[in-house]
Amino acid sequence: MGPAAAEKSLEITRSLIDLAKIEHGLSKPLTVCFDEWNVWDPVRAPGEKGAEEHYDLSDALAVAAWLNVFVRKADIVKIACIAQSVNVISPIITSPEGLYRQTTYFPLHLFSNLMRGSSLDVLVTTPSVDSYYTGITVPAFIRNITLHTPDLAKLTKYIDASAVLANTAQGTKEIRIAIANRSAEQEYEVPIVFGPNVAVSKTITVHEVWHEDLRATNNFGDEKVKTITKETKFGGAYKLKKHSFQILIFTVA
Structure with a gap:
């Protein structure tokens, strides 16, 4: 639950910045640099042994969640630096013979190329208890907030x-x-509703990162997890595969 903890911490930081500006009469905008974010399991990839992670699809979803946080908080987060970029907890693995792209490369690549522009407010409703996770979290305060908000x-x-x-x-x-x-385990048919007076095309472009096996990994010459691009008709809702990430592109009519 690192991304969730980061998002809550950014909200707290924003409030502390506002308090400092009030107390000191400051008007200059103050923003945040979020340094060295990434997915790292020190048990799976100990630092003293090089911290060379071998990521699976679940880690790619975690990277997507991190990047969603930074887009949602783009008004205050102006720089967010991934750690690292090659070999050590990285989206790219190299050897003397070549390189391969880890599962985490693909959401990072999609965000870097497609998610530029003006950040929009997105409200995701959870109509039933099975729409959100209620189990143990690390850190624990994330579960407590979820259960009581x-x-x-x-x-x-x-x-x-x-x-x-x-x-x-x-x-x-x-x-x-x-x-x-x-x-x-769960697929979701997600209605997507735009604001008033917003009309979009009936055909959309979808960039999808998915594999049937949540634990699927990539290796040299074997990219099981990668981006698939397709066009599809949009009728007001989109079916999300279990454990999947996608960017949907709507042309504004």
């Missing part, structure tokens, strides 16, 4: 999303929605 404030929703409004080179506008389904 209203729907919109829950930090452990299985559906995790962010969105941007982007200008294209062709002069059109696109709404790009990054959605991770963090449930290991």
Whole structure:
């Protein structure tokens, strides 16, 4: 639950910044640099042994969740630096013979290329208790907040999303929605409702990162997990596969 803890910490930091500005009469905008975020299991990849993680699809979903946090909090987070970039807890693994892209490379690549523009407010509702995780979390306070907060404030929703409004080179506008389904077992048919007076195309582009096996990994010459791009019709809802990540691109009509 690292991304959830980071999001709550950013909200607390924002409040502390506001308090300091009030107490000291400051008007200058103050923002946050979030340094060295990533997925790392020190038991699986001990630091004293090089911290060379071998990531699976679940780790790719975690990276997507981290990046969703930074897009949602883009008003205050202006820099967010992944640690590291090659070999050590990294999206790319190299050897003298070549390299391969880990599962975590693909959400990072999609966000870097597609999720630029103006961050949009996204409200994800959880109509039933099976729409969010209620088990043990690390840190523990995430579970406590989830159990005692209203729907919109829950930090452990299985559906995790962010969105941007982007200008294209062709002069059109696109709404790009990054959605991770963090449930290991459950598919969700998710209605997507836009604000008033917003009309979008009936055909959308989908960039999807998924594999049937949540524990699927990549290796040299064997990329089981990668991005698949397709076009599909949109009729007001989109079915999310279990343990999947996708960016949906809507052209604004």
